[in-house]
Amino acid sequence: MRSFRPALIASLVAMAVSLTAQSQPPSPAPAAAASNPRLDQLKRDIGLEVDGMQENIQKMNDTVFSFAEPGFQEFETSKYLTGILRQNGFTIQEGVAGIPTAFTARWGSGKPVIALGSDIDDIPQASQKPGVAWHEPIIEGAPGHGEGHNSGMPLQITAALAVKKIMEQQHLQGTLMLWPGVAEELLGTKAYYVRAGLFKDVDICIFAHVGSNMQVSWGDSGGNGMVSVEYNFKGESAHAAGAPWRGRSALDAVELMDIGWNFRREHLRIQQRSHYVITNGGDQPNVVPPNATVWYYFRETSYDEIKKLWDIGNTMAKAAAMMTDTEMVSMRVLGSAWPGHFNKTVAETMHANIEKVGLPQWSEADIALAKATQREMKVPETGLATKINPLRGRESIPDEEKRGGGSDDIGDISWNVPTVTLNYPSNFQAGPGHNWANAISMATPIAHKGIHYGAKVVAMTVLDLVTRPELVAQAWDYFNAQTKTKKYTPLIRPEDKPAIWLNKERMEKFRPEMRKYYYDPTKYKNYLDQLGIKYPTTERPATKSSGQQ
Numbered sequence: 001m002r003s004f005r006p007a008l009i010a011s012l013v014a015m016a017v018s019l020t021a022q023s024q025p026p027s028p029a030p031a032a033a034a035s036n037p038r039l040d041q042l043k044r045d046i047g048l049e050v051d052g053m054q055e056n057i058q059k060m061n062d063t064v065f066s067f068a069e070p071g072f073q074e075f076e077t078s079k080y081l082t083g084i085l086r087q088n089g090f091t092i093q094e095g096v097a098g099i100p101t102a103f104t105a106r107w108g109s110g111k112p113v114i115a116l117g118s119d120i121d122d123i124p125q126a127s128q129k130p131g132v133a134w135h136e137p138i139i140e141g142a143p144g145h146g147e148g149h150n151s152g153m154p155l156q157i158t159a160a161l162a163v164k165k166i167m168e169q170q171h172l173q174g175t176l177m178l179w180p181g182v183a184e185e186l187l188g189t190k191a192y193y194v195r196a197g198l199f200k201d202v203d204i205c206i207f208a209h210v211g212s213n214m215q216v217s218w219g220d221s222g223g224n225g226m227v228s229v230e231y232n233f234k235g236e237s238a239h240a241a242g243a244p245w246r247g248r249s250a251l252d253a254v255e256l257m258d259i260g261w262n263f264r265r266e267h268l269r270i271q272q273r274s275h276y277v278i279t280n281g282g283d284q285p286n287v288v289p290p291n292a293t294v295w296y297y298f299r300e301t302s303y304d305e306i307k308k309l310w311d312i313g314n315t316m317a318k319a320a321a322m323m324t325d326t327e328m329v330s331m332r333v334l335g336s337a338w339p340g341h342f343n344k345t346v347a348e349t350m351h352a353n354i355e356k357v358g359l360p361q362w363s364e365a366d367i368a369l370a371k372a373t374q375r376e377m378k379v380p381e382t383g384l385a386t387k388i389n390p391l392r393g394r395e396s397i398p399d400e401e402k403r404g405g406g407s408d409d410i411g412d413i414s415w416n417v418p419t420v421t422l423n424y425p426s427n428f429q430a431g432p433g434h435n436w437a438n439a440i441s442m443a444t445p446i447a448h449k450g451i452h453y454g455a456k457v458v459a460m461t462v463l464d465l466v467t468r469p470e471l472v473a474q475a476w477d478y479f480n481a482q483t484k485t486k487k488y489t490p491l492i493r494p495e496d497k498p499a500i501w502l503n504k505e506r507m508e509k510f511r512p513e514m515r516k517y518y519y520d521p522t523k524y525k526n527y528l529d530q531l532g533i534k535y536p537t538t539e540r541p542a543t544k545s546s547g548q549q
């Protein structure tokens with residue numbers, strides 16, 4: 001547990017009083033701000049700042065979309081983003097937490113320290129032409145932004161640059177720290193960021209994640225945490241036909257572990273989700289596989305339940321090795337995530353700004369693309385978000401009400417510093433997630449507008465936090481209550497290291513071809529233009545009949 005130091009509060013209060021000039025000094029007030037004309041004016045100013053950056057938003061978003069890098073291979077993305085931040089006076093630290101593509105970028109001085117983060121990696125095999133309402137990869141089999149992680153850091157950078165300008169003009173004290181979620185699709189880094197102390201001096205963390213509406217929530221996320229574990233088996237090779245009795249198949253161990261797990265699945269709690277892929281199943285059929293690997297995700301609603309699931313997995317692996325006379329030679333942790341818990345004060349503050357900013361004005365073309373994609377995916381043709389969701393939050397959700405689902409390693413941060421996640425409408429409901437369909441909007445005006453409006457919300461929320469120190473204090477009160485009985489224990493073990501080798505071979509294979517499609521903003525006004533895509537492309541071209549069968 002960390003407490004917000006009284007001396008610091010005093011200095012922040014003094015700063016805020018000087019800012020609010022003759023208006024009343026701040027007092028412990030509800031998070032929803034009382035009228036504050038000066039702050040309202042600053043928010044209008046910051047909104048205009050963000051409005052002036054629309055071209056940069058488009059360029060940043062489209063550039064990162066075109067890099068399309070999967071987890072731990074975000075080299076071009078990180079180089080590009082840190083370049084922009086460095087140019088704008090941020091101090092960059094590269095390779096943080098032993099992760100080559102991770103960084104922090106800091107500007108400003110003193111308290112509060114506000115961390116602004118978002119994920120940057122993409123999905124294997126999700127390559128997709130933006131603005132086209134059906135599956136059409138840019139490069140067949142290549143990774144692509146099938147979750148929209150290309151938009152988050154452009155949003156945070158836009159917000160940060162607008163805030164910086166206002167803070168400079170108004171001589172406001174505070175520090176901004178931008179940081180990327182590397183390898184989020186692998187739940188690969190945030191526990192390591194915590195371990196490396198990246199958030200040690202951070203007061204508030206504002207995270208952003210693409211969604212289909214503008215929203216924020218607080219309390220128990222209701223989702224699952226998880227641990228990602230790779231089991232490696234070793235057997236003995238032999239001629240699979242000539243002397244099979246001399247071989248011991250590591251693949252047999254993998255298959256028996258999976259069979260055991262699938263029988264056991266019926267007797268696990270309904271909240272769990274677990275899945276696996278076999279990443280090494282041998283070389284060719286006539287060689288008894290001497291080694292084999294299976295990679296599991298174990299998801300559950302709490303640290304204790306995740307650990308129980310993981311223990312069952314370990315038992316299955318050992319038992320499979322015994323059955324096959326092979327050896328389980330190693331078990332590597334490749335990622336982890338705590339179930340999230342988000343801060344009430346910061347969420348309320350942010351929600352008030354969401355109501356102020358509202359939703360973007362969608363064009364007919366935007367709506368046509370959304371509906372055509374929804375038609376293609378056979379989901380209701382709801383188009384794009386037109387109504388803001390109410391603020392939702394529950395301090396705790398009874399375990400029996402939870403029904404599992406995915407995980408996000410922002411959960412680890414949320415147990416170490418008051419945190420919220422802003423969802424912003426750069427996408428629409430259509431794809432199943434982790435899929436090419438979720439990439440369709442992500443380098444189109446839909447993505448750009450979502451970032452534009454989302455950046456305003458973040459910028460205004462940061463202004464609230466740097467000018468109203470009582471909000472930071474209240475956020476810590478909530479956080480200290482949240483962490484009073486539940487203590488953060490990382491799922492990564494002391495000996496675990498970030499799995500930075502993942503996706504390396506994939507990118508060695510695809511990078512040369514992908515380079516040809518990097519966005520060049522000096523030649524093309526947007527990425528659609530560079531790819532020669534009419535916006536929106538909603539009608540399939542008539543198939544040419546070749547007359548051949």
Ligand SMILES: [Zn+2]
Pocket residue numbers: 119147149184209
């Ligand atoms: Zn994501």
